[in-house]
Amino acid sequence: MSRLFRDVDGGELFPQGSVVCIGAFDGLHLGHRALVRHAAARARALGLPAVALAFEPLPREFFATGAKPPRLSLARNKVALLRELGIDSVGLLRFDGRMAATAAEDFVRDMLVRRLGAREVWIGPQFHFGNRRRGNLALLQEMGAGLGFSAGEIEPVHVHGERVSSTRIRELLVAGEFDRTADLLGRPYTIAGRVVRGRQLGRTLGFPTANLRFPKTPALAGIYATWVHGVFEQPWPSVSSFGTRPTVEGVEPLLEAHLFDYAGDLYGRHIEVEFVAKLRDEEKFNDLPALTAQMHRDAEQARRILSEHRLRATA
Template sequence: MSRLFRDVDGGVLYPHGSVVCIGAFDGLHLGHRALVRHAESRARALGVPAVAVSFEPLPREFFAPDAPPPRLTLARDKVLGLRALGVDGIGLLRFDRRLAALAAEDFVRRTLVGRLCAREVWIGPKFRFGNRRGGDLALLQALGAELGFVAGEIEPVHLHGERISSTRIRELLLAGGFEHASELLGHPYAIGGRVVHGKQLGRTLGFPTANLRFPHTPALAGIYATWVHGVFSDSGRSVPWPSVSSFGTRPTVAGVEPLLEAHLFDYRGDLYGRHIEVEFVAKLRDEERFSGLDALTEQMHRDAEQARRILSEKRLRATA
């Protein structure tokens, strides 16, 4: 189990040294994975722990609270993803006013050297950190020469001639390009969480939903054909369950908080409290305001029919 720490300051965590990689890691796409795996391989070569350092909230969320960038990955999924990549430690540092004001040099001295005893520090292309984004590869290398660590930057990762980035993946998701986004991510785009109670409105309309709260600005909003993972069939097997999902603020019923609502076709079980993942397959339409519940219900039936057809075709192609 990877050690998780949240604070810039504190006791020494790796007195015999470590190899550190730093990044936002939003989405943990193929570029992020290349950085983490490089750090992990260097750590194994040196016989020291590999540590991934990130921030929560993301710095851009902190600096633009009224217009934060769409989020790809929640903190929990980021931690699980980094653990799956084999790192020994994860720094999910609290990005607050104090950390925002911390000079890049002080961050290096206090955290990378003081807490982690870094022997090597690795970053992605053009990564910047510290107050006013004052930290870069040149600063790391200069401080490394003084403080006894090596710093490096991995090359950009490309797929089919295209540079992989979280920005590009957000663009694809917003445009409904899920297959292309999944290629850049290295896995299907999905959002996981624990099913919570809602207002039960969907049930009264004939469309009971499994609800996931999403406390950040979503990378996409609208109505989608989806698979729900973490659901068990009558035989006791976990199977991808066909579904139609709404992601957004529900303008027809005066919703505010972003909510992911998944209607599982022909499912009769109880999912409250269970952790599920909703995998996005195809966008059906944008979220919109209807004149009333009758008009909304009619559209929900059309959405469900379209989602069933898309998922059935996907399943047939996968088994052909």
């Protein structure tokens, strides 16, 4: 049975044992997928549940002293993708001061052995955990020999000669290189969520939008040609703004997708926005008429790009 758990403390979760993989899993790129699929396959071979351990917030977010580092995906999307990849249970562990101070050895004994009954533990290349990042493959193998589990490391994944990593994907997103991003992710870059009510300014300006909150620092910002999935069987063409909306003094990052030639009510619907091309950076306009004129130009450019994109996809 699929389950989500958050704490190191508590009773034994898998008395029969489990196969565990550990990682940040931000974006779940091809490297992450290789790790997760390998762990899931080992779990099936042993007749045990497959468990993925991740952390929320990410350790690098917790330790950041200034602006929070960008995220590729939100926790809820990460959990959904892990389950799609064959994981039975997800541990989305709270990363706080207590977790940061936990010795790697204590994490192995309390989490991996006592709570999860780990029979095998799998990590990605150069993965570290625990206080002062002392936990690594060598420590896992040394402790596992005495505690009854084995540990292994997945080889790095390379695409077109470059190593797949979340850092590289963030760089590509900033540069607007969505085709190369998709190569490293194994799928187009998307952001998913439930449509929430905004200020409805777009409707007033003739550009009603479906709004998705992103309560983390996003890895990209600007105006984009996009496809919206989840409204119809086929992806729907759209132009999207992602950022803090400087002209109307926005604060929290918001993804606003204007679906072309669509007038339905999407509030509460779960949609997914696929990024195709960057049109421009966010810009603060002097007044709303200037903003509206630019929105029309953005929409025309997005329609043209998406028409060409569809033709390439069907060629």
